[in-house]
Amino acid sequence: xxxxxxxxxxxxxxxxxxxxxxxxxxxxxxxxxxxxxxxxxxxxxxxxxxxxxxxxxxxxxxxxxxxxxxxxxxxxxxxxxxxxxxxxxxxxxxxxxxxxxxxxxxxxxxxxxxxxxxxxxxxxxxxxxxxxxxxxxxxxxxxxxxxxxxxxxxxxxxxxxxxxxxx
Numbered sequence: 001x002x003x004x005x006x007x008x009x010x011x012x013x014x015x016x017x018x019x020x021x022x023x024x025x026x027x028x029x030x031x032x033x034x035x036x037x038x039x040x041x042x043x044x045x046x047x048x049x050x051x052x053x054x055x056x057x058x059x060x061x062x063x064x065x066x067x068x069x070x071x072x073x074x075x076x077x078x079x080x081x082x083x084x085x086x087x088x089x090x091x092x093x094x095x096x097x098x099x100x101x102x103x104x105x106x107x108x109x110x111x112x113x114x115x116x117x118x119x120x121x122x123x124x125x126x127x128x129x130x131x132x133x134x135x136x137x138x139x140x141x142x143x144x145x146x147x148x149x150x151x152x153x154x155x156x157x158x159x160x161x162x163x164x165x166x167x
Contacts (some may be wrong), residue, residue: 005129008137011049013079015042016099019071030069033097035109037062038077043091046079050089051127056114061147063111067097074098075108077116080137083144084130088116091142110148130137 015038023034040057047055069075076096084092095109119125132138 005131007078007131007133007160008081009048009133011081011104013042013046013049015077015078017077017157019075019119021071023135024071028071030071030075031057033085035065035069036063036111037076038075038094039063039095039109039111040065040113042077042079043093043111044115046093047083047089047117050081050084050130051115051117051125054118055089055119057117058114058116059064060150061112061114061151063088063109065109067106069095069108070124072100076105080138080140081130082112082147083147084127085148087126088114089127089130090114092140092144099113100144112144139159 017038019030023030025031040060044055045061074097076098077093078096079091079093081089082092091113092109093111093113096105096121097108098105113144117127130141132141
């Protein structure tokens, strides 16, 4: 982490995308890959706003599709930094879909993405700390820490399994 720290609210990001026919399958539902693309983009913008440098996507965790997105609907992608580590950040992205004719909204998808900050030398760089402003930010930060521990434990188990296969 760098000496500076930034508030969660400084990098919160809202992006929109209106679902068009080229985004959809023959049934008129937006392809999951299209939703993922926009989710990744919103997460990256949020991470870049926090780090103020380029970022790369390291992982996507807990991608959950909750409801279909139809052609003509508006996707609102809300992204927020949940945790800032030494060189990486967990960004939570929630996709809400709005029917532009009725104003009705529904939760369509959510995911947690990890981004690594990249310095001008194209190597991982330190990121600013995170100032948690609300109880919600504090809860999200705690939960992000738990997800990180689970990811590290899973990697450890995978490494041990691979080593045992080689023996």
